[in-house]
Amino acid sequence: MLRLRSVYKCFARGTSYEVNALTGINLKIAEGDFVTVIGSNGAGKSTLLNIISGTMLPDKGMIRIDHQDVTKKAEHCRAKYIGRVFQDPLMGTAPSMTIEENLVLSIKRYGRGLRLGLNNKRREFFRNKLAELELGLENMLSKKVALLSGGQRQALTILMATMFDPKLLLLDEHTASLDPGISKKIQTITQEIVKEKKLTTIMVTHNMQEALRLGKRTIMMDRGRIILDISGKERENVTIDYLLKQFAKLRKEEYIEDELVLA
Amino acid sequence: MSWSLVFHAIEQGLVFGLMALGVYITFQVLDFPDLSVDGSFPLGGAITAKIIFSGGHPLVAIFWAIIGGLLAGGLTAFFHTRLKFTNLLSGILTMTLLYSINLRIMGKSNIPLLGKITILDNIKSLFPSLTMDQLTPLLFLFIVLLVKSLLDYFLSTEIGMAIRATGDNEQMILSLGVDTKITKIIGLCLSNGLVALSGSLFAQYSGFADVGMGIGTIVAGLASVIIGRSIIKNGNIVWMTTSVIIGSIIYRATVMIALRYGYHFGFQPGDLKLISVVLVVIALTFPLVRGRVKAIVMSNDSSSSEKEQ
Numbered sequence: 019m020l021r022l023r024s025v026y027k028c029f030a031r032g033t034s035y036e037v038n039a040l041t042g043i044n045l046k047i048a049e050g051d052f053v054t055v056i057g058s059n060g061a062g063k064s065t066l067l068n069i070i071s072g073t074m075l076p077d078k079g080m081i082r083i084d085h086q087d088v089t090k091k092a093e094h095c096r097a098k099y100i101g102r103v104f105q106d107p108l109m110g111t112a113p114s115m116t117i118e119e120n121l122v123l124s125i126k127r128y129g130r131g132l133r134l135g136l137n138n139k140r141r142e143f144f145r146n147k148l149a150e151l152e153l154g155l156e157n158m159l160s161k162k163v164a165l166l167s168g169g170q171r172q173a174l175t176i177l178m179a180t181m182f183d184p185k186l187l188l189l190d191e192h193t194a195s196l197d198p199g200i201s202k203k204i205q206t207i208t209q210e211i212v213k214e215k216k217l218t219t220i221m222v223t224h225n226m227q228e229a230l231r232l233g234k235r236t237i238m239m240d241r242g243r244i245i246l247d248i249s250g251k252e253r254e255n256v257t258i259d260y261l262l263k264q265f266a267k268l269r270k271e272e273y274i275e276d277e278l279v280l281a
Numbered sequence: 282m283s284w285s286l287v288f289h290a291i292e293q294g295l296v297f298g299l300m301a302l303g304v305y306i307t308f309q310v311l312d313f314p315d316l317s318v319d320g321s322f323p324l325g326g327a328i329t330a331k332i333i334f335s336g337g338h339p340l341v342a343i344f345w346a347i348i349g350g351l352l353a354g355g356l357t358a359f360f361h362t363r364l365k366f367t368n369l370l371s372g373i374l375t376m377t378l379l380y381s382i383n384l385r386i387m388g389k390s391n392i393p394l395l396g397k398i399t400i401l402d403n404i405k406s407l408f409p410s411l412t413m414d415q416l417t418p419l420l421f422l423f424i425v426l427l428v429k430s431l432l433d434y435f436l437s438t439e440i441g442m443a444i445r446a447t448g449d450n451e452q453m454i455l456s457l458g459v460d461t462k463i464t465k466i467i468g469l470c471l472s473n474g475l476v477a478l479s480g481s482l483f484a485q486y487s488g489f490a491d492v493g494m495g496i497g498t499i500v501a502g503l504a505s506v507i508i509g510r511s512i513i514k515n516g517n518i519v520w521m522t523t524s525v526i527i528g529s530i531i532y533r534a535t536v537m538i539a540l541r542y543g544y545h546f547g548f549q550p551g552d553l554k555l556i557s558v559v560l561v562v563i564a565l566t567f568p569l570v571r572g573r574v575k576a577i578v579m580s581n582d583s584s585s586s587e588k589e590q
Binding site: 071073092093094095097098100102109110111112113114115119122123124126127128130131132133134135136162178 | 434435437438439440441442443445446449450452453454455456457458459460461516
């Protein structure tokens, strides 16, 4: 389904701010898999999602989605494969347009034409979809999105990202900036949609417990590399404590290596 | 204030309203401050004057004026999307180079159309019972309503919505599969096409085209958009385009009053552009000032009530 082969991405190359965000990522994700990604700040999690979605192009390496080589394809060309939800609820919707207009934007990923965006059939379809969220949005179709709360906007974004049955769903800490109550609700909505549509999903999270509880496979990243990749039986027996220890151990080894080199 | 002044304000407000709609598309819908309109307005006038002066049909002149405007918008879009210039610089480059183009088209800095057959004369011959003073506002109203309806429809189509989303949240619409380079190209072409149409009609209405007639177009367009939006706050597309046209009429009326009665206060015709800018500044700061005044009034209220206690 998704295949990354030795993908490199470096920011501000040749300056004193040079950051190697991704250093030789190899990743293979099967159809219908649900992968959670954890790692400290600056580990390269968000860059990984940006590289997959085409927001950034890699310096080196190859990306394939659904057996298509998309390495050089621009973001809008990959949109037919990918649904994406960002951390910031403001990023996934157009604030000065109404809820129904935002939904119109999401039903096609290419081939938009000179047909009117809205008709009664589409409105009815949107109303049913919104009712499934149980947030009362079905009665606010012609309200501007700017008037919604962060949680409501994020729920709408999830609906829009999955409207077209994407091959791949990318979730970038999409509940992190919401308050705990609504965050839980958004996570439930996400899980239901992923399950119902059997979507291949990559979810970045800061919450280790969530990372192990949700999905089928967990990846840990550090300094642009994948340092842990667990699934199945092995993953079931892993605790948060173990992950933290593993992480600390890796860090320490590297630290010693650096010491030796510098000595 | 005389009736003729009111009628002239409405006529001009409608003609320039087409230009204001163009400015609305770039500034408000696309969030793209496009200065090329200062060049595409006289471009529309220049093409029209040249064709009509050489004996061409007014409709042919209007057609080529619109095409010229579309190309001008396309050039700005090319600078911005292909050559990666900033939006401001792209507009300034087009505006500047159009000055030379306009001079080339006209061959001199001014072409008078007195005694030539314009679109107004064409329509007049269809309705011989109407006088020119009755016909002009009606014809302009008809054209503006037609253009506005088409624009309302276009902005409600799937492509139109993608253009609106480009100005509202570009990252989001990219991730939904829209090439924002293309939506910007469409928006800029459409906008400058409308501005050139406005220039074409203005040249026929006022009986001349001048290479300097475009100076300050952008300020007048912005003023119309801002005045209109501060009067009608409804966010619906149909209301937004309506508000822009009403804003244009109010702006023209204000300018005319300033010109007609301004000499009492020592104004000269050359002060017009200065007055335009003052109008824009007032319209822009109006909500801010209103907020301040409210705050002051309320703080006075509370302090006086404290004293009473």
